[in-house]
Amino acid sequence: MRPNGGGQPPRLRPRDRSICASDDALAAALARDLGAGFEALAYCWQDRIYAFALRMTGSPSDAEDLAQETLVRAWSALGDYAPDRVRALQIRSWLFQIAVNLGRNRARAMSRSVSVSLEAMEDHASPDERAYRELNLARLADGDPAGNPEEALERRQRLAELAARLLALPEPHRLALTLRHIEGLTYPEIALATGLPAGTVKSHASRGAAELRRAIEREQAREAYRVETEMK
Amino acid sequence: MMAQEHDQASSLVDARRLRNDLRSLGQTTAPRTVAESALARVGLADWFSSVETPLGLVYFSWNDTGLSFATREDDETVFREAARTSHGRALALAEPPEWLANAARAWLAGDDQAPLSFDLARLTPFERAVLMKTREIPHGEVRPYGWIAREIGNPRAVRAVGTALAHNPTPVFIPCHRVVRSDGQLGAYSMGGQQAKRTILRAEGVNLSRLESLASGGLRYVGSVSGDYYCYPTCHGVRDLGPDDLVAFRDETSARAAGRRPCETCRPPVALLAG
Numbered sequence: 001m002r003p004n005g006g007g008q009p010p011r012l013r014p015r016d017r018s019i020c021a022s023d024d025a026l027a028a029a030l031a032r033d034l035g036a037g038f039e040a041l042a043y044c045w046q047d048r049i050y051a052f053a054l055r056m057t058g059s060p061s062d063a064e065d066l067a068q069e070t071l072v073r074a075w076s077a078l079g080d081y082a083p084d085r086v087r088a089l090q091i092r093s094w095l096f097q098i099a100v101n102l103g104r105n106r107a108r109a110m111s112r113s114v115s116v117s118l119e120a121m122e123d124h125a126s127p128d129e130r131a132y133r134e135l136n137l138a139r140l141a142d143g144d145p146a147g148n149p150e151e152a153l154e155r156r157q158r159l160a161e162l163a164a165r166l167l168a169l170p171e172p173h174r175l176a177l178t179l180r181h182i183e184g185l186t187y188p189e190i191a192l193a194t195g196l197p198a199g200t201v202k203s204h205a206s207r208g209a210a211e212l213r214r215a216i217e218r219e220q221a222r223e224a225y226r227v228e229t230e231m232k
Numbered sequence: 233m234m235a236q237e238h239d240q241a242s243s244l245v246d247a248r249r250l251r252n253d254l255r256s257l258g259q260t261t262a263p264r265t266v267a268e269s270a271l272a273r274v275g276l277a278d279w280f281s282s283v284e285t286p287l288g289l290v291y292f293s294w295n296d297t298g299l300s301f302a303t304r305e306d307d308e309t310v311f312r313e314a315a316r317t318s319h320g321r322a323l324a325l326a327e328p329p330e331w332l333a334n335a336a337r338a339w340l341a342g343d344d345q346a347p348l349s350f351d352l353a354r355l356t357p358f359e360r361a362v363l364m365k366t367r368e369i370p371h372g373e374v375r376p377y378g379w380i381a382r383e384i385g386n387p388r389a390v391r392a393v394g395t396a397l398a399h400n401p402t403p404v405f406i407p408c409h410r411v412v413r414s415d416g417q418l419g420a421y422s423m424g425g426q427q428a429k430r431t432i433l434r435a436e437g438v439n440l441s442r443l444e445s446l447a448s449g450g451l452r453y454v455g456s457v458s459g460d461y462y463c464y465p466t467c468h469g470v471r472d473l474g475p476d477d478l479v480a481f482r483d484e485t486s487a488r489a490a491g492r493r494p495c496e497t498c499r500p501p502v503a504l505l506a507g
Contacts, residue, residue: 035276039322042267050262064266071270162253181254213250 020044023091031087034078041091042071048183049099055178056103058167066106070099092185093192100175100193107171165215173208180205268324277322280315282308285340286435287428290404291315293323294332298349302402304423318401319354339405342371342436348405355399358386362396369410372436373466373498374443376414382501398422409433416447438466451480453487453500462487467498 019025019040026044030037049070053063074095078086166174179190180201191198271277278300280293285304291311292302301315312323328336331347338346352360361384368383369375377393386392397408403423409432413419418440421429433440446454446465453462454470457479463470470478481487484494484503494500 038274039271039276042270046262046264046267046270047260048258050266051258051260054260055257064263067262067266068270068273071267072273075270075274075276159253159256162250163257166257177254181251182258184255184258209250213246216246216250 017044023089026091027087027089030078030089031083034086038075038078041074045091045095046071049095052096052099052178052183053103055163055166055182056174057106058163062106066099066102069102070095073098073102090189090192093189096179096183096185096189096193097195100179161219162212165212168215169208169211172204173211176201176204177208177212181209265324268322269326271322272324272326277324278315278319279326279328280311280323281326281328283336283340285404287404287424287432292336292402292405293319293321294328295321295351297351297353299332299402299405300351302404304404304428319351336405344370350402350406352401355401356396358384358389358392359396359399362393363400363406363408366397366400366406366408366411369407370468371407372438372471373464373468374410374412374433374438375464375498377411377419378414378501379464379499380411383499394420404432410436412443414447414452416444439471446480449480450482452483453481454478455481455487455492460491460493461495462492462500463495464498464500467495469495469497 019029020043026037026041029040046067050063050067053066053070054060057063057066077098081089166177169177175194176190179185179193180187185193187198187202190196190201194201196204268277272279272295275296278293278295280291282289282291284290287304289304289306290302291305291308293300293315300321301318303311303314305311305314315321315323327333335346335348339348350363352363355363362380365380365383377390377397378387380393381387381389393411397411398420400406400408400422403409409421409429411419418426418429418433420426424431430440443465446452452464454465454473455462455478456470456473457477461469462481462484465471479490481490481492484501487494487500488503494502
């Protein structure tokens with residue numbers, strides 16, 4: 001069903017980004033005018049939902065599909081809500097709940113296991129795998145543009161490896177870690193988004209972080225050994 | 233510093249850096265198509281693409297109702313802004329669906345029956361009537377503004393027809409370039425001025441020099457020497473006739489006096505009987 005023509009209030013232009021900073025302002029805009037509010041929501045949230053999907057799937061094209069689908073489902077859900085419910089929406093946990101569910105559906109449908117061994121990745125990364133990591137990171141902001149180009153390169157490589165290690169984590173740990181430390185949701189928000197108890201989510205996130213730290217330490221030890229051996 | 237403390241200190245640094253790095257992984261920009269395609273799929277934005285024409289690159293947008301905007305433009309950003317001003321919606325890049333691609337291609341090749349549909353919701357009923365009537369002017373032919381006015385039942389609204397045509401959201405596909413002045417001047421054309429109008433009419437095979445010489449001689453209609461009718465000079469029934477096979481008339485009164493009837497295809501005005 002298309003919104004009616006002429007006589008509508010002007011659309012929130014994408015440049016009006018101030019609304020993006022406040023979930024309450026967005027919810028109020030949605031309650032006032034669903035079409036204009038949703039357009040603002042789509043522009044405001046596409047980056048974060050895409051980032052979430054990219055960290056979870058490792059595939060830019062899957063992430064695009066997932067992010068788009070999340071927004072389409074959100075619109076569809078909004079159509080069924082009474083205005084009061086729209087006004088009271090907790091946008092963050094609501095949107096990520098949709099994204100998480102869609103991600104789970106996708107994983108079920110594909111029923112393939114993303115079990116890449118960390119060792120295999122670190123030691124034997126093929127040019128393809130490296131390029132794939134590069135691609136994952138292609139959209140990253142460059143940190144400090146005025147900084148040392150060597151540092152910037154080193155940072156990009158470090159982030160690329162981190163993204164790859166994230167993908168190797170068991171899904172529940174990756175999910176909790178991504179929502180907490182990448183997307184910055186609170187544990188209660190993550191509980192709402194995942195349907196899991198906050199305590200469970202907390203333990204998933206800390207286990208995931210511990211696994212990441214162990215993997216980094218292993219790599220550092222291996223690197224130190226390599227350097228030592230070369231010097232002999 | 234003792235070895236153990238050093239290890240603890242460095243693992244603290246690593247933990248902080250890990251946290252910062254994770255946060256950085258969240259600073260990713262989505263391709264613009266994420267929001268745009270979602271908006272288009274739910275009907276809040278239109279789709280758009282572009283096509284080469286005799287005039288150059290033409291960008292156009294469409295939705296479930298039909299074509300919503302078109303313009304001769306090389307710069308996608310300029311086009312997006314113009315579309316937003318015209319119909320108020322954002323745009324998402326897409327391959328046109330087959331029905332539209334085929335119809336657009338056919339139309340540009342001169343097929344008047346190409347099944348194009350249009351979204352003219354933001355126009356007034358008068359403007360819609362003018363534009364839909366304009367769609368009836370065949371490829372390679374032109375009509376005066378007065379013809380449109382008469383055909384839609386507002387014979388006096390000649391100026392208003394001009395204004396309505398200037399509001400045509402989809403030039404090229406709604407052929408406002410085929411509406412000209414009766415005095416031989418081509419008239420206005422918002423998408424590139426008179427020069428562009430000449431170019432596109434010439435590309436359609438309109439005999440502009442014949443039109444201009446007839447008009448400068450004060451002659452509005454022509455008919456085949458041996459025939460019973462009078463037509464607009466670009467009417468398909470007469471346009472391919474050589475000058476020796478044609479007879480010309482100043483107006484509908486003199487055509488009627490010569491015993492001629494108005495062509496039923498191009499429908500020039502009928503002279504009313506005196507008295």
